Each structure stands twice: as C-alpha cells, then as structure tokens.
Amino acid sequence: MIDLRQLQALSAVAAEGSVARAATRLGWSQPTVDYHLRNLDRLVGADLTTRSTRGSKLTTAGALMLERGDEILGLADRALTDVRDFSKLGRIRLRFGTFPTAAARLLPGIVTRTAELGIELDATLEELAPLVTRINQHTLDAALVYAAGGYKLPFRAEVHTTHLFTDPMLIALPATHKAVRHQSFNNDALNSLATDNWVMGSTPGDTLDDLVRETFQAEGHQVNVAIRTDDYSVVLGMVAAGMAVALVPSLLSNNPPRA
Structure with missing residues (x-):
C-alpha cells in the first residue's frame, strides 16, 4: 500500500528538482527522502526519478505517479479538513x-x-472552462455548469454529472433590428443573422459561442465578432446601442429556469 510520505517525497522532488532541496522543503533528512523514494520505486516496479549532477527529475512513470499522487494527497488533506471542521463546527x-x-x-x-x-x-465564480479544469483537478468538490446543444463537457470519467434544469436561450437584438419580428429562432432564423456583428465570450471553451459558430459554419458562414467579453452588462449595452447581436441565457431575464 502506498505511504503518503512516499507521494510527498515524489512531489517535493518534482517541485525542487533535487533530493537535497526536497528534503529542505519537507523538513526531512535527505536519507529519509531517499528511503521513501526507493520504497515507492519498489512498490511500483519502476524507477520514478532519474538523477544526475544537475539534480533529479521524474521519469514518464514518475510524472504519471505524481499526477495521481497529487490527487491522493489533496483528497487526504480534504478528508482531514472536513472531519476537523465537522468536529469543531x-x-x-x-x-x-x-x-x-x-x-x-x-x-x-x-x-x-x-x-x-x-x-x-466556499464559493468560487469562474467561467465554464476554468470550472471544468478545477473539477478535473479536484480543487473544487462540485460546480454548477452549463452546456448547449449536443456538447459534452470534458470532465474526467469519474466525475458524476446530473441535469438540474433547462435554461432557454434568447437572442438579444437592437430594438430596431428587422429580426425582432421572430417569436422564436430555429437554425434558419439564426443563420439570417450571419451578416450581423456578434458579441462573443472572451474565455475559450464557451459552448454557447461554439453553438453559434458551428451553426454558421454548417451553412458556410463565419461569425463577425464585434467584441469579446464575459460581462453580460457590456453585452446588453452593445446590443442596446445597435452595435451587435448576441446569444444570452434567460437567466438574465426575470424568467425562472425550467426543471
């Protein structure tokens, strides 16, 4: 069974680039770091580090162990924190x-x-792509995210997801735009806006932007991006000024989400 100290030693060597500096980082002796690294090598059946006069670095197997080991160390710290909080508070x-x-x-x-x-x-506000990354890296325990169309978010296989509600999308148009006559938008109606300027998100990985882009590309159109921003007050301000159109969630309106 893996000893957490073995993973701590490997993580410190990866961070410091040498066994000596790893020992200083951990407050251990150098032989203690060596001892835990050798035991981990034996347990795995492969060398996880290589050493030279310039220091130590991880092998490919060591890099994989480090990735998994950091998750284990994070979960171990989390378990201690949760139980301590529960016992005290x-x-x-x-x-x-x-x-x-x-x-x-x-x-x-x-x-x-x-x-x-x-x-x-302990709440954190992020755009979609950083939220997915933080869930995959175990720096968040849970997240409320969104997806559009048939897009699947790139969560790791062990991440559990569940559908909470459907939030209809709205097309934000200037009051004088000819398309305001539409009561709803299908793909044909959306493609009629291909020559308009659009406000798109500034953070990569936004499935709403991908949905618009791929709908246009299917008909040979490109999105004319007027500005990129993740601030919906800026989005609606530009639309109201007649400078662009945008796809926005109905969460911005007074309509409650549908279950």
Whole structure:
C-alpha cells in the first residue's frame, strides 16, 4: 500500500528538482527522502526519478505517479479538513464553483439550502472552462455548469454529472433590428443573422459561442465578432446601442429556469 510520505517525497522532488532541496522543503533528512523514494520505486516496479549532477527529475512513470499522487494527497488533506471542521463546527465545507450569471440568480438559494444541511459553501465564480479544469483537478468538490446543444463537457470519467434544469436561450437584438419580428429562432432564423456583428465570450471553451459558430459554419458562414467579453452588462449595452447581436441565457431575464 502506498505511504503518503512516499507521494510527498515524489512531489517535493518534482517541485525542487533535487533530493537535497526536497528534503529542505519537507523538513526531512535527505536519507529519509531517499528511503521513501526507493520504497515507492519498489512498490511500483519502476524507477520514478532519474538523477544526475544537475539534480533529479521524474521519469514518464514518475510524472504519471505524481499526477495521481497529487490527487491522493489533496483528497487526504480534504478528508482531514472536513472531519476537523465537522468536529469543531458541526458542519463541513464544500468547495463550490459556478459561473457569474448563475451566481447572481441561484447562488443565494444554494447557500441557504446547503446551510440547512450543515454544509458551508466556499464559493468560487469562474467561467465554464476554468470550472471544468478545477473539477478535473479536484480543487473544487462540485460546480454548477452549463452546456448547449449536443456538447459534452470534458470532465474526467469519474466525475458524476446530473441535469438540474433547462435554461432557454434568447437572442438579444437592437430594438430596431428587422429580426425582432421572430417569436422564436430555429437554425434558419439564426443563420439570417450571419451578416450581423456578434458579441462573443472572451474565455475559450464557451459552448454557447461554439453553438453559434458551428451553426454558421454548417451553412458556410463565419461569425463577425464585434467584441469579446464575459460581462453580460457590456453585452446588453452593445446590443442596446445597435452595435451587435448576441446569444444570452434567460437567466438574465426575470424568467425562472425550467426543471
């Protein structure tokens, strides 16, 4: 069975580039670091580090072990923190992420409900791609995210997802735009806006932007991007000024999400 000290030694060597500096980082003796590294090598059946006069570095197997080991160390620290918090405060802390648009409408209710369950939220506001990354890296315990069309978010296989609600998308148009006559938009109606200027997100990985882009590309069109921003107040301001059109979530309106 893996000893957490073996993983700590490997992580310190990867960070410091030498066994001597790793020992200083950990507050251990150099022979102690060597001992744990050798035991981990024997357990794995492969060398996880290579050494030279310039220091130490991880092998390919060592890099894989480091990736998994950092997850194990993170979960171990998390377990201690949760149990200590629960024993002292009678509640646990949940690292929770969501995107700003949802936070404005939904986060207060989520905080209230989780507090009733004895869970204290440590909330983080990020755009979609950083949230997915943080879930995959185990620096968030849970996140409220979104996807559009048939897009699947690139979560690791062990991440559990569940559908919470459907939020209809809206086309934001200047009041004088000829397309305001449409009561709803299908692909044909959306493609009629191919010559308009669009406001798109500034953070890569936004599935709403991908949906517009691929709908246009299917008909041989390209998106004319007027500006990129993740701030919906800027988006709506530009639309109101007649400078662009945009695809926006109905969370921005007064319409509640549908289950």
